[in-house]
Amino acid sequence: MSAVPEGVGRTALGAAMVRAMESRRRDRLFDDPYAAAFLAAARDVFGRESQGAAAFVGGVSGRAAGFWNQAVVRTRFFDDYLLAAAMAGVRQVVVLGAGLDTRAYRLAWPAGVRLFEVDTADVLDFKRDVLRRRGAATQCGHAAVAADLRGDWAIPLLAAGMRPAEPTAWLLEGLLIYLSAAEAAHLLAVLHEHSAPGSRASFEAGGQVPRPAGLPVIAQYTALWKGGLDDAPGGLARHGWQITTHDAAELAAGYGRSQGSGGFVVGTLPG
Secondary structure, eight states: OOOOOOOGGHHHHHHOOOOHHTTSTTOOOOOOOOTHHHHHHHHHHHHHHHHHHHHHHHHHSHHHHHHHHHHHHHHHHHHHHHHHHTTTTTEEEETOTTTTHHHHHHHHOTTEEEEEEEEOOHHHHHHHHHHHHOOOOOEEEEEEEEEESSHHHHHHHEEEEEOTTSSSEEEEEOOOOGGGGHHHHHHHHHHHHTTTTOOOEEEEOOOOOOOOSHHHHHHHHHHHHOOOOHHHHHHHHHOOOOEEEEHHHOOEEETOOOOOOEEEEEEOOOO
């Protein structure tokens, strides 16, 4: 069994905790049947804290609960974004900073979709081992690409079969905030360079969710934030992408939830 990821890679376990708890709700916005398996494989990291988080979110409102609910709304929005792109004919999906994302396994993809997950080797190895033990099967073509997103990540992505001449649906979920402004600008420039007309890209809008107080299991991750770009949508727009912003509070209301802050960006590269 591969070791539990360290540093920023460990933030993926925090996201898995959110997905596992949401999947237990009767009114869940999504179902991730594998998230709990990641937590079970990392009991030394989350044992007591996961129980504390469940009690906290179940009984407390405010900034920390807002952080939690934002992550739930974010997951559902990006699920819908990727499936909409696939239904519109995009057959290539790239998830940058994939972490313990299981969309290749849990979403109903149209035939012909190929999904590439890019993250560090320790994260991908841990995920692979857990999912193999669960007997999980992908619902689309799939490739895990080990790369540091602060470096030349496009080289191994291309080697894995990504085709820059074809439209791509890019997902940068919870990623940019962990990069410096220079690193985020470089990542978006490389993304644009490898995007064909008709490609899409989505990520959180500016004004990230607040740093919550009173929940160490989350605070240890927000301490790793580097800030990202002040105007990431503008960075894409300067490359000719058309930008649409979706308000998280409106989305939350539409999903039947009472909280949501910030928003999400979808950029489209015209043909």
